[in-house]
Amino acid sequence: MSSPEQWTHPEPREGPAATAAAPTAEQVIAGLRATSEGGPELVQLLTPEGERIENPEFDRYVADVTAEDLRALYRDMVLVRRADREANALQRQGQLGIWVPLLGQEAAQIGAGRALRDTDMVFPSYREHGVAWCRGISPKEILGIFRGTDHGSWDSNAKRFHPYTIVIGNQVLNAAGYAMGQRFEGKVGDGDSEATMCFFGDGATSQGDVHEGFVWAAVYDAPLVFFCQNNQWAISEPTERQSRLPLYHRARGYGFPGIRVDGNDVLATLAVSRWALDECRHGNGPVLIEAFTYRMDAHTTTDDPTRYRHSDELEAWKLKDPIERVRVHLVRHEHADQDFFDSVQADADELAADLREFCFSMPHPPVNQMFDHVYAEASPFVDAQRDEFLAYQANFAGGEH
Amino acid sequence: MAAPVLNKKPGAATATQSLTLGKALNQGLRAAMEADPKVIVMGEDVGKLGGVFRITDGLQKDFGEHRVLDTPLSESGIIGAAVGLAVRGFRPVCEIQFDGFIFPGFDQIVSQVAKLHARTLGRVKVPLVIRVPFGGGIGAVEHHSESPESYFAHTAGLKVVSCSNAVDAYWMIQQAIQCDDPVLFFEPKRYYHSGFMKAEVDTTVAPDPLFASRVVRAGSTATVVAYGPSVKVALDAATAAEEEGRSLEVIDLRSLSPLDLGPVFESVRRTGRLVVVSEAPSEASLTSEIAARVQQECFYSLEAPVLRVTGFDTPYPPAKLEEEFLPDLDRVLDAVDRSLAW
Numbered sequence: 155m156s157s158p159e160q161w162t163h164p165e166p167r168e169g170p171a172a173t174a175a176a177p178t179a180e181q182v183i184a185g186l187r188a189t190s191e192g193g194p195e196l197v198q199l200l201t202p203e204g205e206r207i208e209n210p211e212f213d214r215y216v217a218d219v220t221a222e223d224l225r226a227l228y229r230d231m232v233l234v235r236r237a238d239r240e241a242n243a244l245q246r247q248g249q250l251g252i253w254v255p256l257l258g259q260e261a262a263q264i265g266a267g268r269a270l271r272d273t274d275m276v277f278p279s280y281r282e283h284g285v286a287w288c289r290g291i292s293p294k295e296i297l298g299i300f301r302g303t304d305h306g307s308w309d310s311n312a313k314r315f316h317p318y319t320i321v322i323g324n325q326v327l328n329a330a331g332y333a334m335g336q337r338f339e340g341k342v343g344d345g346d347s348e349a350t351m352c353f354f355g356d357g358a359t360s361q362g363d364v365h366e367g368f369v370w371a372a373v374y375d376a377p378l379v380f381f382c383q384n385n386q387w388a389i390s391e392p393t394e395r396q397s398r399l400p401l402y403h404r405a406r407g408y409g410f411p412g413i414r415v416d417g418n419d420v421l422a423t424l425a426v427s428r429w430a431l432d433e434c435r436h437g438n439g440p441v442l443i444e445a446f447t448y449r450m451d452a453h454t455t456t457d458d459p460t461r462y463r464h465s466d467e468l469e470a471w472k473l474k475d476p477i478e479r480v481r482v483h484l485v486r487h488e489h490a491d492q493d494f495f496d497s498v499q500a501d502a503d504e505l506a507a508d509l510r511e512f513c514f515s516m517p518h519p520p521v522n523q524m525f526d527h528v529y530a531e532a533s534p535f536v537d538a539q540r541d542e543f544l545a546y547q548a549n550f551a552g553g554e555h
Numbered sequence: 556m557a558a559p560v561l562n563k564k565p566g567a568a569t570a571t572q573s574l575t576l577g578k579a580l581n582q583g584l585r586a587a588m589e590a591d592p593k594v595i596v597m598g599e600d601v602g603k604l605g606g607v608f609r610i611t612d613g614l615q616k617d618f619g620e621h622r623v624l625d626t627p628l629s630e631s632g633i634i635g636a637a638v639g640l641a642v643r644g645f646r647p648v649c650e651i652q653f654d655g656f657i658f659p660g661f662d663q664i665v666s667q668v669a670k671l672h673a674r675t676l677g678r679v680k681v682p683l684v685i686r687v688p689f690g691g692g693i694g695a696v697e698h699h700s701e702s703p704e705s706y707f708a709h710t711a712g713l714k715v716v717s718c719s720n721a722v723d724a725y726w727m728i729q730q731a732i733q734c735d736d737p738v739l740f741f742e743p744k745r746y747y748h749s750g751f752m753k754a755e756v757d758t759t760v761a762p763d764p765l766f767a768s769r770v771v772r773a774g775s776t777a778t779v780v781a782y783g784p785s786v787k788v789a790l791d792a793a794t795a796a797e798e799e800g801r802s803l804e805v806i807d808l809r810s811l812s813p814l815d816l817g818p819v820f821e822s823v824r825r826t827g828r829l830v831v832v833s834e835a836p837s838e839a840s841l842t843s844e845i846a847a848r849v850q851q852e853c854f855y856s857l858e859a860p861v862l863r864v865t866g867f868d869t870p871y872p873p874a875k876l877e878e879e880f881l882p883d884l885d886r887v888l889d890a891v892d893r894s895l896a897w
Contacts (some may be wrong), residue, residue, distance in 0.1 A: 277639075305674040316642070317674050321666045327632055328667060331639025331647075338595075338621050338645075363663070366632035373627060527677040528711050530735035535813050536711070 192446035193400060197426050198416040202474040204482030206421075215425040215432075221489035227268065227420050228480045228490075229498050231260040234284045235477065236502035237293040240509050241300065245455045249513050250300040256283045258418070258450030261476030262383050263353075264288060265423025266445070269431055270351060272314070275336075277329035277352040280318040281383075285353060289315040293505070294512045303519045323361030326352050326380070330367045333376035333440075342377050342437040349377040349434035351427075357388025359404070360396045368408040368440075377434035379427065380405075380442040383417060385449035390462035402444035410440045417447030418476040448474070521547065570758040577747035579721035579756055580610050580686075583728035584648065586758070588618050591646060594732055597624040598633055598650030598686075607652050608688055608747050630660035637683045638667050646732055647683045653744075654689040655698030655871075661706070668737045669712030684731045688744035689717075690784040690834050691866075691881055694874040701871050702783075702835035707739045708812040708844070715811040716765060717741035719786035721754035723809065726762035734765065741811075743784035752787070766810040768818050774804035777828035777891050780819055780845060782808040785832040785882060792887035803891065811841055819845070820852045827858035828894040832882050837865040859897035862890045 199207055199216065238256040245253040256263070259281070267288025270276065278285055283296055291308045298304035299318060306317045316332075319325035329352035341348040358364050359382060371378045384401055386393055393401070405412025411433070415426040423445055430441035448471040452459050459468075484490035525540035574582060588594045596611055596618075602625035605612030615623035626633050630651060637647035651657045657664075664685065671679050691700035708715045714736050718724040724742070731738040746752040763769060771786065772793050781789040786807045793803035804822050808814065823829050829849055831842045846861040864882040872880050 304676065307676075309678055310675060311678060317671070317679070319667075321662065324635065324663060324667050327635025327663065328639040328642065330632075331636030331641075332643050333639070334636060335640045335643030335645055339643075362659075363631055363635060366627070366629045366635065369627050369629060370632050370636050523676065527673045527675075529714070530672055530677070530680050530682075533714075533813050534815075 192414055192416060195400075195402075196414050196416050196446060197422050198419050199421040199425060200419045200479055200483060202418070202479050204479045204486055206483065209425075212422070212425040212429060215428040216421055219421065219424070221484075221487070224421075224480065224484060225490055225494060227264055227424070228477065228484060229501070230264045230268070230284070230287065231420065231477045231480070232498050233502050233505055234260050234264065234287050236506050237287075237509055238283060240506035241293065241297065242451070242455065244510065244513050245300070250297070250455075251302050253300050253455045254281045254283075254453075255449070255451035255455070256281055258448045258471065258476070259383055259385060259445075260284055261420035261480075262381075262417035262423050262445035262447045265420045265425075266351060266353075266381050266427045266443075269424050269427035271348075271431075273346070273348050274431070275314045275316070275329075275332055275348070275350040277316045277325040277332065277350065278318055279322075279325060279353050279355060279358070280320055281355070282318070282353050286315060289313045291315060293509050297509070297513055298516065301513065301516055303516050304523075323354060323358040323363035323367075326354055326358070326361075326364045326367035327370065329378055330370040330374075330376055333371060333378035333434075334374045336377055337375060337437075342435065347377070347435040349379060349431045351379045351381055351431070353381050353383065355388060356382060356384040356386065356393050356396055356401060357391060358382075359401055360388075368404070368410075368442075371440040372408045372410055375437065375439035377437070378440045379430045379434060380440060381427070382442065382444045383447055384444050385417075385447050387449055387453065387459075387463065389453040389457055392463075400444065402442055405442035410442065412442040412444065414444045414446055417445030418474045418479070420476060420480060447476075571755050572758070573753055574721045574725065574756045575748050575750070576718070576721045576724045576743070576752050577608060577610055579724040579754075580718075580728055580742065580747075581612055581614075582756070582758075583725040584611065584614060585617075586725075587648075587729045587732040588614065588622060590729075591732075592622075593644060594646045594648065595622045595624065595640065596648045596650070597626050597637060599626060599628055599652055601625060601650050606650055608744060610686075610688075610742075610747070611650065630656055630658075631663050634660040634663040634668060634685065637685075638663065638671070638681060641681045641683045642671075642679060648728075648732060649683065649685045651685060651687045653695075653699045654687055654701040654703055657685075657687055657703060660685075664707065664713070664737075664739075665710045669710045672736070673712055680735050681737045682732075682735045684728070684734075684738045684740050686728075686740045686742060688747070689741045690743050690745060691871060691877045692745040692784065694877070696874070697871060700874075700877065702833065702866065704739070704741050704811055705835055705840040708814075708841055713737055713739055713812060714766065715739040715741065716809060717743070717783040717811060718809070719743060719746075719781075719783055719807050721752060722756050723762075723807075725756045725758065727765055727809070730762065730765035741783055745784055746787065763809075766813055766815060768806055768808045768810060768815040770804060770818055770822065771807045772803070772805040774802035775826060776801045776803060777830060777894055778804045778806065778819065778822040778826045779830045779832060779887065779891070780806045780808060781832040782811060782841075783834075785834060788882055788884060788887060789832050792884045792891070795884055796888060796891060801891065801895075814841075814844065814848075816845065816848055816852070819849060823849055823853045824856040827856055828891075829857070829861045830864060830887060830890045830894060831861065832864045832887055834866045834881055836868040837863050838868050840865070859894040862894055864890045
């Protein structure tokens, strides 16, 4: 913690305006600080070298995980990454307006997503392509958001995966309300108990809605797992611009447990997520998980990480790749052979090809779509605007333009 | 969700009660909560205290803490959590204590409440009501007397209504709760407990539709349109004008989004003159919208430009100046004079 002297006379610091292109020394240091191991409290079950670490507290939550399950987790991560890279390429080729890369965060999302039951509810931010995958949502159903044909085509009631939320932190309060509803309906404590998991990033923790969400979930003992993917950067702002202490420490101030897990370790995120969901299901109120991970690509395809972070940082995190450590583990323990890896790769390539083909075939959305769902009940003014516009369009030769 | 039938007192041949506007809202909320167990009331101090204006008085005692929630002091929280509860299948009724406090919840209202239905192509409904005591005239400190309704009428996906009397208050709050769309419900706080706004509320008579304006006084010389607290000002002006031999037609808009301007167009085509009254500042407001649409629809019927009597385009002033700020009988009559002199 800071000494009293630091509180009274902070040294003036160079602001972001002082950085034109090359990162300042301060930014390099901030970035390198973020490449630390996450502190002694970090829960890790699989090292970056693929070694299994015993953990008396969390081993029990993955005691049932077989070699087959591990292969499935590996497959999830490879397929999700492949779809992500294909979408990124589609954006670069002008087929998508923008893409929000997932690269590097596969373990955090697959571990959390595979800990959920079908009856649980999920409130995502906008990078949760891996969690969506676990909810049975095809990458195709996400593509429309970024190609500009819709705002997400999945049925959020059926999949129990709320629409993506673009405004930072809004969904945290929505999740708190939903989880309150689960509790009010008595879905806590029994065998058919439910929980909600809400995803947000390190930058979101600076938003008022996230603070309020913490307060609400706490005072109503809502069965809500706050899953913060600390990927170290909020666009160009490092975590130190969001917080003076590790993010998971904040939970204590709200009166519920906070825990930091190695977000690049799929086994650990699975274990910690299962534990947290159990806490919720038993009526113990919310839990904050800080998945300590790293965004290996840009925030979105519109920004350029080379302007704000040092290449050494990326290189350091590549050594902790979430997929590679599982691959090494599977090989070392002879849980998988080359045929398996080849088949996963083939599936990934097929998924990507399918996604690409689908992207090209997506139809232009009908004009009606704009007007038809503004309200659940009729709205004369909007209906009149639609009718007027359709009539105007019909003026053009055969309505073909 | 199937809409429950509006609550009627069972077995009562007549169920007329003399109610203030505030008490009518309380009875309306009670009826809605009895009719549908998914209706929950939430806000700051709405439980034990009964709300700062006592509109929710006694509800927590009768319906319990899980249906009447004393929430954290957190407007974004009230709205944001209500969104989640609505997605879960509840029908939350949020109370915002004062008009000027709605802005911490503005982001949730315009970003999530208004857009979820469209974003999901109709798969997710957000049937919540946000009650906002609004307007001035109570001698309050700043942020307690504002009229922010135009912000919300400007946002697609929201419905905005305002009641002006006890009968409407009783029915409109129930209709708003039954509506599958989010409804901003603006209540004229200065008339909550005033004796002269008391009315006989017959709880067995079917109400008018929620999203419809209504002619509340017939007339032929000029049309005056108002809503919320300004309706009484308009009616008082009509009474005064009558002594001068002028017959003012007064229309209570009731619904601000969607605007039901059909009766206004019809009236203006007969009278040729329109004065619009509102406490809100005039620039880029509901009164601007009404003026624009009336000139578009009734251009050849107008004998004078549409005139507006509104709050000024200033921050709401200190209480000692609000008498000058708020539209009153004299300013409305002056506008009628100017219209007739054209």
